[in-house]
Amino acid sequence: QVQLVESGGGLVQAGGSLRLSCAASGSFFSIGAMGWYRQAPGKQRELVATITSGSSTNYADSVKDRFAISRDNAKNTVYLQMNSLKPEDTAVYYCNALLIDASTGPVRRYWGQGSQVTVSS
Helix, strand or coil: CCEEEEECCEEEECCCCEEEEEEEECCCCEEEEEEEEEECCCCCCEEEEEECCCCCEEECCCCCCCEEEEEECCCCEEEEEECCCCHHHCEEEEEEEEEECCCCCCEEEEECCCEEEEEEC
16 A cells, blocks of 8 residues: 655744655555645645656745755655745645556556644744
């Protein structure tokens, strides 16, 4: 059974830092693109950052120059380093990943359980 397990959320003051981790576990052949989304109360889920299997990255304008996404392919883990946090970053953060189930496919998208990040002013 495949799971994405997140860790690293919490409560910080504005200007502080957190690092989120998300590890894929279970049975799968390989892992493709990975990313992070977030959802604030009363708002739609939005893209934060993505990273491809070749380590090309993409960021939302609101977090560019403050957040950094990275991955460790040997550990099947994606990270989100969050610096200079602002109260508007407060949200539940969700990891996602494209996993290849077998050598011939299929490719499926999986989601983590969500991590609460709260930034106080």
